Amino acid sequence: MPTGVAIRDPREQLFDAAERILLRDGPNALTSRAVTTEAGCAKGVLHRHFDDFDAFLTGLVLDRIGRIEQQSAALRASAGTGTVTANLTDALSAVFESVAVAIVSLVTFRDELRTRLRQVRPPGVPVLTEATAMLATYLTAERDLGRITPDADVETLALTLIGSGHLLFADRKDTPPAPAATHRVVTTVIGSVLREPADQ
Template sequence: MSPRGVAIEGVRDRLFEAAERLLAREGPGALTSRAVTGEAGCAKGLLHNHFADFDEFVAHLVLRRFRLLAAAAEALPAQAGLRTVAENMTAGALALLDAHGPAFAALALARPAASARIQEAWRQGEPGLDSIEASFAAYLRAEQHLGRLPETEDCGALALAVVATAHHLLMTARPGAADPRERLRGLVAALANRKE
């Protein structure tokens, strides 16, 4: 535990990382301010020194995850010309289904006040699914310019299909259900192998 009155470097990141560990280990039901600060090894009230309330913390936690996903998706256009289009799209799509994805989705849905803050942040321009979709479309257009994807392909529609499917799989994930990664791989393979 940190001594009272002693500043902790990177406290917000420390709290977010602790929350992610809790989500991965115990699911969204275990996430409380006390559990997060305990997992982070800091004073119980520290979270409230940095966030107005727990819903604000949850909103920032989810938005942070989307910023990381959007940053990873921004790297996708640089993959144009490397591996196959299907392999690149699959890798990009599977990144959206990381180990904590279903827990983050459940967490956002379970807390309406946090959800409202997330929606408002997206309206203000924070990266969300639309940013990720735009990066996927940019990647596909880059492949078109290289001649690896037909000019007739609607890159926006293909990007929407993949990102929307990943979102659907996240929102409908249930313990013990089939691995959503296999379903996403199947979608990308079907899109890649379809005939004009």
């Protein structure tokens, strides 16, 4: 293992390595040695940037939450364009084809990580809570534009979409569901509030 080798943007390199391990091998395989080996750097690099491994994992989860927040801005900007069904299908796929499902498993697996996250973010399941807020914000915008009914309960719709999406994508390590399956879930959940024909 190389030592003393400078790496570019080490925090992001370590986060990306941890994400690959999570997606490939699950939370049980995630150790500081596994992360630094995957990143191709000395073990000391991780400990130069984080107080301990749980601090690293907290940083990883918060970094991935930040990505959801960026996606939220893009989804909100898409209101009024395309179709509501297609926009939601793409958003759900983007969330769950990423590391979201594995992050939920990781947080469930590590008590200390849950404790630290409670100190720095709102209650709820990390990533899924932010994804639910993202969909609720988007649906509110579409309701304001008249593309869904004015009495649509956007919070419940968002929760239902995220819960259904999580079940659809969970335990599908090698073969994510076909886009048509995600589309079918979205159509079923929001069909009664749409004011436009659902796309086929």
